[in-house]
Amino acid sequence: MNHKEPLVRMKKRSTVSLKQAVLVRLVAVLLSLVVCAVFIVIVTQQNPLQVYAGIVDGAVGTGRRAWVTVRETVVLLLIAVGLAPAFKMRFWNIGAEGQVLMGGLASAALMIYLGDLLPNVVLLVIIFVASMLAGLIWGYIPAFFKARYNTNETLFTLMMNYVAMQIVTFCIVFWENPAGSNTVGIINSASQKGWFPSIAGNSYILNVIIVLIFTVLMYFYMTYSKQGYEIAVVGESQNTARYAGINVKRVIKRTMMISGAICGLAGMVTVCGAGHTISTSTANGRGFTAIIVAWMAKFNPFFMVLISALLVFMQQGAIQIATQFGLNKNASDIITGIILFFLIGCEFFINYELEFRKKQKEA
Amino acid sequence: MDTNYAIELKNVTKRFGEVVANDSVDLSLKKGEILAILGENGSGKTTLMNMISGIYFPDEGHIFVNGQEVTIRSPKDSFDLGIGMIHQHFKLVPIFTAAENIVLGLPAEKGQGMSRVEADVQALVDRYGFDMNPARKIYDMSVSQKQTVEIVKVLYRGAEILILDEPTAVLTPQETERLFQVLKNMRDDGKSIIIITHKLNEVMEISDRVAVLRKGKYIGTVKTSEATIPSLTEMMVGEKVSLNIDRSEPVNSELRLEMKGVSCRNKEGTVTLNKASFAARSGEILGVAGISGSGQKELLESIAGLQHMEEGEIWYYPPGGEPQALHSLSVTEIRNLGVRLSFVPEDRLGMGLVGSMDITNNMMLRSYRNGKGLVTDRKTPEQLARTIIEELEVVTPGVTTPVRRLSGGNVQKVLVGREISSNPTVLMVAYPVRGLDINYSYTIYNLLNKQKENGAAVICVGEDLDVLLELCDRILVLQGGRVAGTVDARSATKEQLGLMMTGTIGKEEAVNEP
Numbered sequence: 001m002n003h004k005e006p007l008v009r010m011k012k013r014s015t016v017s018l019k020q021a022v023l024v025r026l027v028a029v030l031l032s033l034v035v036c037a038v039f040i041v042i043v044t045q046q047n048p049l050q051v052y053a054g055i056v057d058g059a060v061g062t063g064r065r066a067w068v069t070v071r072e073t074v075v076l077l078l079i080a081v082g083l084a085p086a087f088k089m090r091f092w093n094i095g096a097e098g099q100v101l102m103g104g105l106a107s108a109a110l111m112i113y114l115g116d117l118l119p120n121v122v123l124l125v126i127i128f129v130a131s132m133l134a135g136l137i138w139g140y141i142p143a144f145f146k147a148r149y150n151t152n153e154t155l156f157t158l159m160m161n162y163v164a165m166q167i168v169t170f171c172i173v174f175w176e177n178p179a180g181s182n183t184v185g186i187i188n189s190a191s192q193k194g195w196f197p198s199i200a201g202n203s204y205i206l207n208v209i210i211v212l213i214f215t216v217l218m219y220f221y222m223t224y225s226k227q228g229y230e231i232a233v234v235g236e237s238q239n240t241a242r243y244a245g246i247n248v249k250r251v252i253k254r255t256m257m258i259s260g261a262i263c264g265l266a267g268m269v270t271v272c273g274a275g276h277t278i279s280t281s282t283a284n285g286r287g288f289t290a291i292i293v294a295w296m297a298k299f300n301p302f303f304m305v306l307i308s309a310l311l312v313f314m315q316q317g318a319i320q321i322a323t324q325f326g327l328n329k330n331a332s333d334i335i336t337g338i339i340l341f342f343l344i345g346c347e348f349f350i351n352y353e354l355e356f357r358k359k360q361k362e363a
Numbered sequence: 364m365d366t367n368y369a370i371e372l373k374n375v376t377k378r379f380g381e382v383v384a385n386d387s388v389d390l391s392l393k394k395g396e397i398l399a400i401l402g403e404n405g406s407g408k409t410t411l412m413n414m415i416s417g418i419y420f421p422d423e424g425h426i427f428v429n430g431q432e433v434t435i436r437s438p439k440d441s442f443d444l445g446i447g448m449i450h451q452h453f454k455l456v457p458i459f460t461a462a463e464n465i466v467l468g469l470p471a472e473k474g475q476g477m478s479r480v481e482a483d484v485q486a487l488v489d490r491y492g493f494d495m496n497p498a499r500k501i502y503d504m505s506v507s508q509k510q511t512v513e514i515v516k517v518l519y520r521g522a523e524i525l526i527l528d529e530p531t532a533v534l535t536p537q538e539t540e541r542l543f544q545v546l547k548n549m550r551d552d553g554k555s556i557i558i559i560t561h562k563l564n565e566v567m568e569i570s571d572r573v574a575v576l577r578k579g580k581y582i583g584t585v586k587t588s589e590a591t592i593p594s595l596t597e598m599m600v601g602e603k604v605s606l607n608i609d610r611s612e613p614v615n616s617e618l619r620l621e622m623k624g625v626s627c628r629n630k631e632g633t634v635t636l637n638k639a640s641f642a643a644r645s646g647e648i649l650g651v652a653g654i655s656g657s658g659q660k661e662l663l664e665s666i667a668g669l670q671h672m673e674e675g676e677i678w679y680y681p682p683g684g685e686p687q688a689l690h691s692l693s694v695t696e697i698r699n700l701g702v703r704l705s706f707v708p709e710d711r712l713g714m715g716l717v718g719s720m721d722i723t724n725n726m727m728l729r730s731y732r733n734g735k736g737l738v739t740d741r742k743t744p745e746q747l748a749r750t751i752i753e754e755l756e757v758v759t760p761g762v763t764t765p766v767r768r769l770s771g772g773n774v775q776k777v778l779v780g781r782e783i784s785s786n787p788t789v790l791m792v793a794y795p796v797r798g799l800d801i802n803y804s805y806t807i808y809n810l811l812n813k814q815k816e817n818g819a820a821v822i823c824v825g826e827d828l829d830v831l832l833e834l835c836d837r838i839l840v841l842q843g844g845r846v847a848g849t850v851d852a853r854s855a856t857k858e859q860l861g862l863m864m865t866g867t868i869g870k871e872e873a874v875n876e877p
Contacts, residue, residue, distance in 0.1 A: 226739040229731045236717045244728040245694035
């Protein structure tokens, strides 16, 4: 028999103080920046500090850039807020992408068809309702099948994304502008009908207000309402939920309608509040990034603010350095990837500690 | 090192976070003996054995097998040393035969067909007096036969040292008897056996020596012939405890709940409850006995509104009111009728409570619908949580600690506390003391007795027949989903119950109700 202890063993931590948890995450962020720096030096042969300065410059360097960062942050945040109740219920809603797209599609359609008929305020209210309705339907369909036939919601919601994309492609055929471009172009660029109005001279204030209202509402819904309690119980144990007399199927359907509706609203914020156009890449992967945001925040809407801000900050900064140093766009994806790797990976060190083999003492 | 010992442990320590599961334990197993490891739940018996069988690695200490110091890093290492462990939960492939399960994962010898394997297995079966057919599929087998397959499996692989983790927990008295005979045959053949248990009478019956653990610490080893049940109890608990349950005569007993001809099927279409009928009366404890999986779960869940019933009726007779039909009602509908029905299910953290939530949130499972409008009321459940912590002496760092972090006994106090807080007229409990140590068990028995004195109809599903006979007024016996009969707990014997549980005697002979 050999006589060696294993070199490294994992040990579960019993309790983790807030200080420790914050410290581990800070170390993770620092380490990720170091690894990013190594990557940048290899690729660009530039001083990494300069590159980091470029990132900061790209994210908040000018007033306009800062506002773009804010605009992107709140959209990501809104989708994460929408996903939170679904994931809290352990319903793996991978379909935010499609729900956002459907909300955006409803918004674009109304802008195009009702733009000339209604005053802007009325139009925006109608779009507000319609976009949420569109997302709600897109969220309800997989929930219905989950509740009725116990289908796998991960696959179902994922496939609904592709259906949504095909519908958008189909609509673009009718809405092409200019003809032959295969894009919709800026909708109502002259009349600005269906555009979010500027408040105090800034066109993104309304985005921020809407998202913050929903973030706060979601916090109270999840923490203090009866329905929020039901969601938590269903997520932890459907058996316990049944025992307590909770109608599990109804909770699944109701929660997914809420989740889908908020994602649909995110589509409106994207279309009416930012892009003023629609394409298959309107959601642009945010539906997936938002999953990371929701999970890393442990479904607490206020932590989601911080995490979505960090992610968007890095993304915007990476776009800047990509142009500044002549890298292609994939370089920014790699940087974001490295940061996510460290942030998610550090969760392991929050839950476990490593124990190394002790020096053998001679008996 | 002394080679008379099959296994020797010296100063073995294992910690999980801040919990010390084993605190420098010394232990020795002689060759050709049966050693019982006795201790209450949570005293570290299973952890200790898991280190011998390679599932955990000790933090400190030395392990010797046949006088050689060894390092066991994996179950395979343990196998190579001739150690075989039979776990509480079986690890068998249901659609394979016994023989196929036994050779699963072993390299085949040249020209070795299944018929030769079956013959080899049969030889082992005959040698030790097992009751098993090697060609039978696992899904056709009873729990005790599956256990036999597990034992034969480790013997076939050449184990000289066998460790059995609570082997009798799932067996009837008759099956236990047979298992013990087999174990003795194996010992006489020179095998060394460790049996983990917390049942004292079994220790006295089967073992040569007893090692006692208490709260992770090694207390000592005694010869069984020199020990008595009280002396072992004292070693195990650390103090003298009285082992009597006060049973009062039922007062003003009246019909409270009646089940008539209820049948249920599970998802696979198998009948789980077969035309079951019984009556529960106020002010008495009705015990429910049976081999596990005889329909106990379905019986309670159909009353609670959690089980789809194929046929049958359930009637509730409120004190001084009109009878109400409970069959085909949901949990919510039953509650809305004002029926004070409480239910402590078998699966505490998977059904009765939410493990990751704190005590207050778990109180809310029953009351979260109270409160104005959409907002749920948290104040009342928080007060209830504090009351329960205080009155039932729940050991917890605070009301905000997740119940998963509490010990088994405290989890059960929280659950029972919540269920009796509504002053139930019918209280159903399933395996209320499973996994609890002696002191906590008696706390729970007393709570049940108090509910009985308050006039509740208590229905208690249990597994320890000795306890049921001491605690209950009447005992209903289930056998394969059927009601085999109801006996008077004051006059019935354990053997009689055992025969009814296995279907050897039926309803007609067994009813000796007054």
